[in-house]
Amino acid sequence: MQTTNHRATLAKRRADVAGMFDHLASRYDLINDVASLGLDRSWRRMVLEAVDPQPGQVVLDLAAGTGTSSVPFVDAGAQVVSVDMSLGMLAEGRKRNPGLSFVAGDALALPFADDAFDAATISFGLRNVQDTEGALTELLRVVKPGGRLVICEFSAPTWAPWRHVYTTYLPIVVPGVAKLVSPNPAAYDYLVESIVSWPDQEALAQLMLDTGWSAVEHRTLVGGIVALHRGRRQR
Ligand SMILES: C[S@@+](CC[C@H](N)C(=O)[O-])C[C@H]1O[C@@H](n2cnc3c(N)ncnc32)[C@H](O)[C@@H]1O
Structure with missing residues (x-):
């Protein structure tokens, strides 16, 4: 296996983030499955349940990568638009999931009209966007009044001893x-840095409220390693 050394920094420059994902696209899904011990599949089911799309509804899957986070929505009969800014991830996704509607686009300037979607979701993407509040605001713009946003993202273990073990071993194991x-x-050094510096459950919930989302709630998975946040755009 030939290796490269493309990584973003915590400045999260878009060109760096896109280039990093371009260079890990070919093995992205395999590594996810292995590193999460297959748990990622159950997280994706929970995202689907939290969005709860109704027949005929159109869902935006932002930062969809190769489309693995979009597939459960198609399987459930929803219409899903899979947006990502890494051309490498999109190319891999088109090979793996030729039935999905992939669109190249940036979370900070979505190529869609206001109120275009019944719901939106973003899995393991928001942490990589340069301006978290900018992305949350842009998501609010494209989701119809009354529509949902579900965020699945790495988070912080809530039980102090578990948090200690996790933050000690994460930079060694990953x-x-x-x-x-x-x-x-090198992308996985960035992964660790971006997880450790990411807002915890309460802080992300507050950012959602600050950017205009309402009815914000969250649940933790695997003791807080991952969190699901859900909000609604007010009618
Ligand atoms: C860890 S992958 C997640 C892929 C997929 N959602 C999943 O759960 O497997 C993160 C994705 O976010 C995308 N991304 C990062 N910043 C973005 C931005 N500003 N606009 C659109 N996509 C972005 C990357 O290109 C990458 O494909």
Whole structure:
């Protein structure tokens, strides 16, 4: 396996983030499955349940990558538009999931009219966007009044001893595994840094409220390693 060394920094420059994902697209889904011990599949089911799309509704899956986060929506009979700014992830997605509607686009300037979607979701994407509040505001613009937003993202373990173990071992285990299996291991150094510096459950909920989302609630998964946040655009 040939390896490269493309990574973003915490400045999250769009060109760096897109380039990093371009260079790990070919193994992205495999590594996710292995690193999460297959748990990512159950997280994706929970995202679908939290969005709860009704027949005929149109859902935006932002930062959809190769489309793995979009597939459960199609399987449930919803119409889904899968948006990402990494051309490499989109190309891999078109190969793997030729039935999905992929659109190249930036979370901070979505190529859609106001009120275009019944609901929106973003899985493991928001943490990589340069301006979190800008993306939340842009999502609010494209979701219809009354529509839902569901965010699935890494978060912070809520039980202090577990948080200690997690934050101690994360920087050791993740880069170690990435060196063995990823075509772009440097990306996993960024992954660790971006997880550790990401707002915890309460702080992300507050950002959603600050940007105009209402009825904000969240639940933690795997003791807080992952969190699901849900909000609604007021009618
Ligand atoms: C970790 S992947 C998640 C892919 C997919 N949602 C999943 O759950 O497997 C993060 C994705 O976010 C995309 N991304 C990061 N910043 C973005 C932005 N500003 N606009 C659109 N996509 C973005 C990256 O290109 C990458 O494909």
